[in-house]
Amino acid sequence: METIELQQTLPEVFAGRDSIISDVWHRQVAFQRGKTYLVEAVSGTGKSSLCSFIYGYRKDYQGIICFDGENVKNFSVSRWVEIRKRSLSMLFQELRLFPELTAWENVQLKNSLTGHCKRKQIEDWFSRLGISDKWDQQIGKMSFGQQQRVAFVRALCQPFDFIFLDEPVSHLDDGNGKIMAEILHEEAEKQGAGIIVTSIGKHIPLNYDRVLSL
Template structure:
């Protein structure tokens, strides 16, 4: 996949409210290119979660069209969505969606066992770099939210992707760990020639963005 195209997309909730939106995304024609790094800046209530949900294909309560290259995503089959989420799209959810009853390592390996994308040594290096090597065998439910964010980030890297979406990826990280996460992300994206789309309502990755869009 080389590009994601939004044409006059607007969440239904905004259509029903009749609010006039000052947005670079909603009701605009926007193209997100593979290999570029984007920041989607959002105030609370402007549809950040909706934006991620639409691009990942688990909500379609919007008007307008979204295309992956020349394919309208409303016309994609379930099997095609499964293939895209396995090979082309990765998402770090704001709410993380980890399994609290499993260890950090087990949470990551659920993804990696499906894809076989990273070997154990590479995954262990991520844990080391992000300062949670000592938490590898800890239950996620007993870890801090910031530690859980790092686990979810590692999991998001354990698959091929053309685009990776990160929804509020460092909301609970200190500056040092934010820089480390940024460095790993940019290196992985460069190696895959992938597009990076980061959403934020305030604290965001301190990296050079090719484009900043207000939601």
Template sequence: MNTIELQQTLPAVFADRDCVVSDVWHKQIAFQKGQICLVEAASGTGKSSLCSFVYGYRKDYQGIISFDGENVRKFTVSRWVNIRKKELSMLFQELRLFPELTAGENIILKNGLTKYASRKQMEEWFDRLGIADKWNQKIGQMSYGQQQRVAFVRALCQPFDFIFLDEPISHLDDGNARIMADILKEEVDKRGAGAILTSIGKHPEMNYDRVLKL
């Protein structure tokens, strides 16, 4: 996948608004592979909705979302499964980890589906992010910031052309936020991928190719 394009896309819940001021909604805009973009938003402007629309979890929008010129509304369930396995990775704001499993089990469960990362690589990411000692700890017993770092590693454990990260550092200190930014930059450069990050104020310090206001 090389391009994600939105054409006059607008959440259905916004349809009755007289005016929507946005760089994204009700515009024609394309995200390109190889670029790192930041989408800045105020709460309630549809930031998480955007991620769910692109990931195919929700369809309650007007307009068109297309991958390489193909309307995603036409995709079958099996096509979506393949896209989420090989082309599109997502770090949701609510993380979607399994609290009854350990951090390591959450990662291994995902990596077992993709066979992408080695155990050495996964443990190296944990170490750099300061959670090496949390590998065998249950997610439900970890702080939200620690969980964010686990979810970030999980999002890396698959091939992707684009990775979406919805408020990835909302509960991280500046030091861990910088480390996450460094790892993300390394991975998108290595894979030649695109990255789209969302924020309602706090975001990783990176050299963004584009900054958009939602």
């Protein structure tokens, strides 16, 4: 996948509003593979909706979303499965981890589907992010910041043309945010991938090619 394009896209819930001031909604905007984007937002502007629309979880929007010129609303379930496995990785704000499973088990669930990473690579990421001691701990017993780091590692356990991260450092200190940025840059560069980050304030420190206001 080389391009994600939004054409006059707007959440249906916003349809009755007289005016929408946004660089994304009701515009034509394209995200290119290999580029890095920051989407800045305030609460209530549809940030989480944008993530769900692009990932195919929701279709309650007007306009068109295209992957390489194809309208995603026409994609079959099997097509979406393949896209989420090989082309598009998503780190949701709510993380979507399984609280009863350990950190390693949560990551391994994803990696077993893709076979993308060696265990040694995952162990290295855990070490760099300061959560090696949480490897066998249940997610439900970890802080949200620790969970964010586990979910981030899980998001890397697949090939991707684009990786979408929704407020990935909201509960991290600057040091861990910097380490996350370094790992993210390394992995995206290896795959020639695009990075799309959302933020309502604090954001991961990357060299952004474009900053958009939602």
